[in-house]
Amino acid sequence: MTVHPDTEAVAPAAATGRTRRQAYEARVRRRSTAVAAASTALVVLAIVTLVPLAPGWEAVKRSFFNGEVFAQTFPTLVQAFLWDLAIFAWSVPMITVIALAVALARDARSPALFPLKLFGMLYTDIFRGIPVILVVYLIGFGIPGLGLPRPWNSPYIWGTVALVLTYSAYVAEIFRSGIESIHDSQRAAAASLGLGRADTMRYVVLPQAIRRVVPANMNMLIALQKDVALLSFIGPVEVLRQAGVFKSLLANFTPYVGAALIFLAVTIPATRYADYLMARQRRERS
Amino acid sequence: MLEMQAVTKAFGDNTVLDHVSLEVARGEMVCLIGASGSGKSTLLRCLNLLEPIDDGAILLDGQDISEPGLDPDPVRRRIGMVFQSYNLFPHMTAEENVMLAPRRVRGRTRADLRPEVAELFARFGLGDRMQHYPDQLSGGQQQRVAIVRALAMRPELMLFDEITSALDPELVGEVLDVLRQLRGEGMTMVLATHEMKFAADLADKICFLDAGRIAEQGPPSQIFEAPQKARTRAFLSRVL
Amino acid sequence: MTRTTLLSGAAALALSATGAAAQNACTTGNTIEDGVLTIATGNPAYYPWVMNDDPESKEGFEAAVAYAVANEMGYSDDQVVWTRSSFDQAIQPGAKNYDFNLQQFSITEARDEVIDFSVPYYSAAAAVLTRQPTADAGATNSIESLSGLKWGAAASTTAPTMIENLIDPEDPLLLYDDSADVVEAMKANQIDASLFDLPTALYLSAVTLDDGVLVGQFPPALSENPDQFGLVLAEGSPLKTCVDAAITALEQDGTLAALESEWLAGATGVPVID
Ligand SMILES: Nc1ncnc2c1ncn2[C@@H]1O[C@H](COP(=O)(O)OP(=O)(O)O)[C@@H](O)[C@H]1O
Ligand SMILES: [Mg+2]
Numbered sequence: 001m002t003v004h005p006d007t008e009a010v011a012p013a014a015a016t017g018r019t020r021r022q023a024y025e026a027r028v029r030r031r032s033t034a035v036a037a038a039s040t041a042l043v044v045l046a047i048v049t050l051v052p053l054a055p056g057w058e059a060v061k062r063s064f065f066n067g068e069v070f071a072q073t074f075p076t077l078v079q080a081f082l083w084d085l086a087i088f089a090w091s092v093p094m095i096t097v098i099a100l101a102v103a104l105a106r107d108a109r110s111p112a113l114f115p116l117k118l119f120g121m122l123y124t125d126i127f128r129g130i131p132v133i134l135v136v137y138l139i140g141f142g143i144p145g146l147g148l149p150r151p152w153n154s155p156y157i158w159g160t161v162a163l164v165l166t167y168s169a170y171v172a173e174i175f176r177s178g179i180e181s182i183h184d185s186q187r188a189a190a191a192s193l194g195l196g197r198a199d200t201m202r203y204v205v206l207p208q209a210i211r212r213v214v215p216a217n218m219n220m221l222i223a224l225q226k227d228v229a230l231l232s233f234i235g236p237v238e239v240l241r242q243a244g245v246f247k248s249l250l251a252n253f254t255p256y257v258g259a260a261l262i263f264l265a266v267t268i269p270a271t272r273y274a275d276y277l278m279a280r281q282r283r284e285r286s
Numbered sequence: 287m288l289e290m291q292a293v294t295k296a297f298g299d300n301t302v303l304d305h306v307s308l309e310v311a312r313g314e315m316v317c318l319i320g321a322s323g324s325g326k327s328t329l330l331r332c333l334n335l336l337e338p339i340d341d342g343a344i345l346l347d348g349q350d351i352s353e354p355g356l357d358p359d360p361v362r363r364r365i366g367m368v369f370q371s372y373n374l375f376p377h378m379t380a381e382e383n384v385m386l387a388p389r390r391v392r393g394r395t396r397a398d399l400r401p402e403v404a405e406l407f408a409r410f411g412l413g414d415r416m417q418h419y420p421d422q423l424s425g426g427q428q429q430r431v432a433i434v435r436a437l438a439m440r441p442e443l444m445l446f447d448e449i450t451s452a453l454d455p456e457l458v459g460e461v462l463d464v465l466r467q468l469r470g471e472g473m474t475m476v477l478a479t480h481e482m483k484f485a486a487d488l489a490d491k492i493c494f495l496d497a498g499r500i501a502e503q504g505p506p507s508q509i510f511e512a513p514q515k516a517r518t519r520a521f522l523s524r525v526l
Numbered sequence: 527m528t529r530t531t532l533l534s535g536a537a538a539l540a541l542s543a544t545g546a547a548a549q550n551a552c553t554t555g556n557t558i559e560d561g562v563l564t565i566a567t568g569n570p571a572y573y574p575w576v577m578n579d580d581p582e583s584k585e586g587f588e589a590a591v592a593y594a595v596a597n598e599m600g601y602s603d604d605q606v607v608w609t610r611s612s613f614d615q616a617i618q619p620g621a622k623n624y625d626f627n628l629q630q631f632s633i634t635e636a637r638d639e640v641i642d643f644s645v646p647y648y649s650a651a652a653a654v655l656t657r658q659p660t661a662d663a664g665a666t667n668s669i670e671s672l673s674g675l676k677w678g679a680a681a682s683t684t685a686p687t688m689i690e691n692l693i694d695p696e697d698p699l700l701l702y703d704d705s706a707d708v709v710e711a712m713k714a715n716q717i718d719a720s721l722f723d724l725p726t727a728l729y730l731s732a733v734t735l736d737d738g739v740l741v742g743q744f745p746p747a748l749s750e751n752p753d754q755f756g757l758v759l760a761e762g763s764p765l766k767t768c769v770d771a772a773i774t775a776l777e778q779d780g781t782l783a784a785l786e787s788e789w790l791a792g793a794t795g796v797p798v799i800d
Contacts, residue, residue, distance in 0.1 A: 059619040062639075191362060245681050248682040
């Protein structure tokens with residue numbers, strides 16, 4: 001270690017094993033952390049002191065943040081949320097398969113497959129154009145209304161179908177954008193090796209495309225997790241409905257706050273994870 | 287072995303190959319030289335049917351492979367190609383990159399392929415890089431893996447499109463060494479290249495492409511030492 | 527001209543002087559808009575509570591009751607103004623844009639903490655609505671038979687609690703936003719039965735369902751607190767005493783019973799569940 005005699009400031013930094021730049025960056029980091037903490041504390045303090053001063057606060061607190069009601073209803077809400085998780089869990093694989101099939105259909109080049117391509121196009125246009133709740137109502141009540149025997153008319157089945165159809169349309173578009181984002185040179189390389197179109201898609205294009213759209217699909221999954229609650233409109237008593245029942249029963253909105261907390265407990269980590277994936281991908285690309 | 291007869295190719299109004307005729311004999315090494323945009327890449331892409339040609343014919347061992355509507359896959363299996371930007375599959379290890387086509391196209395198993403693939407890697411100094419992903423390899427190593435990948439299909443003819451152009455200067459040598467090695471083994475090769483010294487040393491024939499036409503072709507001694515055409519002389523004076 | 531005005535003014539004075547002292551507080555100063563009684567109902571309001579979604583016609587049980595209460599409080603028909611509100615709006619804390627609200631609000635203790643209820647103007651029996659195929663398949667008015675059915679109900683009513691407590695069905699209860707959706711699920715054969723207050727059940731079986739059947743009704747003794755409908759007022763509303771006095775008077779002089787038989791007729795003939 002050589003310390004230049006007339007740059008003494010360097011010495012301490014060098015002694016701790018850090019470069020001048022690292023020492024400087026650490027200083028800046030410490031300062032911005034302190035500023036961020038202070039300003040956050042100030043904002044929280046302002047909310048905590050100012051909101052209770054509002055004239056309606058007492059009434060709002062009783063209606064929305066009632067500890068007693070919360071304790072009484074929360075365990076049942078969590079139980080009802082298991083339905084949301086179950087519906088979510090069995091929808092995701094179906095969405096993946098159908099979306100992939102539709103994306104591939106839309107990519108079809110052979111004229112014999114034109115009907116398939118047309119179908120894929122109509123399908124994505126229609127289901128992306130209708131609000132989910134309408135699809136849930138129309139399919140959830142409409143198809144069983146045709147006279148299907150039990151248990152095949154179950155609202156769980158047709159509600160799931162509605163969600164799967166809608167979300168597959170969105171996810172198919174995401175897959176398609178992923179497929180299109182793979183540079184032509186990858187296809188050329190595969191073709192030059194004598195790989196056919198199907199093999200090129202399956203082994204070269206799709207694995208890269210799917211990886212590339214993972215963050216976008218994470219966001220779809222988060223939206224799906226929330227939209228599962230729409231099935232409550234056609235019967236199933238999942239967390240949103242259970243909260244609504246409690247609300248009517250107790251004339252109190254705290255169960256809704258409880259339900260929101262349950263959703264957040266799942267969606268916030270998922271959102272963070274999606275953002276992390278997205279950021280990592282940006283770093284890799286650059 | 288390979289013969290181009292008055293091949294013409296246009297992108298819209300832009301005629302990129304204009305009545306190009308060229309012959310490559312078995313075991314020969316032919317180098318395409320010419321300014322950027324003169325049509326070298328397009329010529330190579332036409333040879334393994336990545337681009338359909340508009341007119342003329344391409345014969346491989348006497349068979350017309352440029353017949354419109356012909357299934358290109360069997361032809362491509364006989365012709366290997368290596369690209370300027372490597373085009374390795376980034377989601378696969380070097381070994382998987384190499385094994386993919388033999389497995390899918392020739393129906394071979396990994397176990398069955400392993401010894402010969404390992405031998406190929408070793409032959410080109412990549413014995414310890416088989417399990418690496420492309421982004422863990424240097425440019426020179428990636429390009430050598432790309433060559434191994436093409437060779438694993440046991441092609442009769444290899445096309446190289448400026449395969450050293452994207453490399454740092456100190457890595458060019460290792461890739462040219464591979465070409466030398468292949469040349470020594472008697473591989474038939476068509477190269478687009480800017481490595482004039484290399485071309486002069488090894489090529490059997492040099493083709494100077496100018497605006498989609500073969501302006502001049504002949505043995506290196508003729509092209510480099512006694513070019514007939516003014517355009518050839520102008521080009522060479524710029525690059526040499 | 528002047529004389530008659532003076533005269534009628536004096537007459538009015540005399541009238542209000544002879545009326546109960548409460549009537550002053552009922553007609554002045556305590557309503558949203560002075561001299562006007564603003565009454566809210568659902569959007570839309572349904573038969574047989576309000577005919578043709580037109581409360582001003584005074585037709586339908588709740589429309590008629592509303593005018594009877596208003597008159598009893600000292601308002602003329604012209605002084606009644608109608609507005610609309612949703613269920614949620616009605617039980618939210620905060621200011622109200624009506625003097626009272628009636629749309630079959632069941633009186634419950636919990637709701638009473640946030641809003642005020644009048645004394646009940648109607649006590650509804652709860653009736654089981656099914657469809658003919660279910661009845662043909664052997665559904666009867668016994669708890670045992672009923673608990674084997676698939677049940678659904680409108681979520682924001684007291685029906686879900688009553689079904690769980692009184693019938694305790696074997697399959698999980700399905701819940702819906704409103705009675706229209708319950709009926710839709712019944713048509714889709716996703717549920718066999720639901721519980722409605724008797725007038726609604728009668729309406730649904732007669733009008734909405736082609737093959738609706740009422741297989742039974744709960745006697746008040748079996749249900750812990752038979753559904754009673756009350757007018758909803760803002761928490762601490764000064765009108766509550768006036769409204770209560772008016773309803774009590776209408777009850778005692780038989781007006782409510784008369785309106786009930788006029789508008790909610792046919793409430794008989796449904797067997798009691800045992
Ligand atoms: N896919 C394509 N579409 C349109 N024009 C192209 C395409 N590929 C190449 N060209 C054009 O063809 C000409 C020759 O290009 P190229 O064969 O790449 O030349 P070189 O490899 O000698 O630099 C250029 O003018 C280029 O713009
Ligand atoms: Mg090129």
